[in-house]
Amino acid sequence: MITTAPVSGSGDVRFTDDDFRALAQLAHAEFGLALAESKKPLVYSRIARRLRARKINDFSSYMALLKSPEEAEERLELISALTTNVTSFFREKHHFDTLQKDLIPQLEKQQRVRIWSAGCSSGQEAFSIAMTLTDALSEASLRNARILATDIDPAMIRKASAARYALEDLATIPAKMQQSATRPCAEEPASFEITAPVQRMVSFGALNLMEPWPFKGPFDAIFCRNVAIYFDHQTQHRLWSRFTALLREGGFLFIGHSERVAGPALDSLQSAGVTTYRKAVAPAPTTPDRRQE
């Protein structure tokens, strides 16, 4: 089937099944994205915007451009076009309740607290974690608590690092934390900012989850929510296993509402609530009973 639609105002652009397959192959190899054939019209309309932005009139020129080593930025634009950055403070709030109720008592006993927001978009998830820790952890434990927050999209990382949000985003932040962790923004009256101590707990960086990760963990919790939904099953299974390897025993993996952990990671994870998993604690090694030898 050939899909066509005007791209630059100068006529229709052909988008054949072969074009779709070439794009799907590239998106899978570079970003782990699984683009089903049924998504072709949606993919086409999103890619057409990129062709318009780059003033390109045919799809094969765009594919050639994507493969060029100098076009790393365009490959990131492509993933932005194919995924969504939708997020909010305290989204899927039950995860933050679990963090507070089931993990924080354990964190109080530790020297070091590390949490990863993987696929953090514009930062609301990471700051919700920081606000929860700030609200519930003792000052001594807070001093050693760090949140790592990564996303493939550098534009999202820039937005997250600015820690400035529209006033309407306040609505989902519990009132107590609105008071303690946010402040009005003097330069932009329609915005608010995250307070400096809460900001300092979070380090933002760009990272494609399909590539090697530059840290070893262990993490007390990993939030990877509404990200793996774009990946095929094999890629998801690999991702769950990689996360599990970086979790501390008893650590939590939180995933998105329409996602589910499957594959080898389940050997080490136990379900601990809705879209919540906990790494099992390995049994202590037993000393062989010499009398029976």
Ligand SMILES: C[S@@+](CC[C@H](N)C(=O)[O-])C[C@H]1O[C@@H](n2cnc3c(N)ncnc32)[C@H](O)[C@@H]1O
């Ligand atoms: C819908 S947002 C989820 C934000 C947040 N985790 C939440 O649940 O509210 C999905 C994010 O995943 C990011 N993403 C998609 N593929 C990725 C990849 N291969 N590596 C890292 N981030 C990726 C996107 O850039 C986007 O910001």
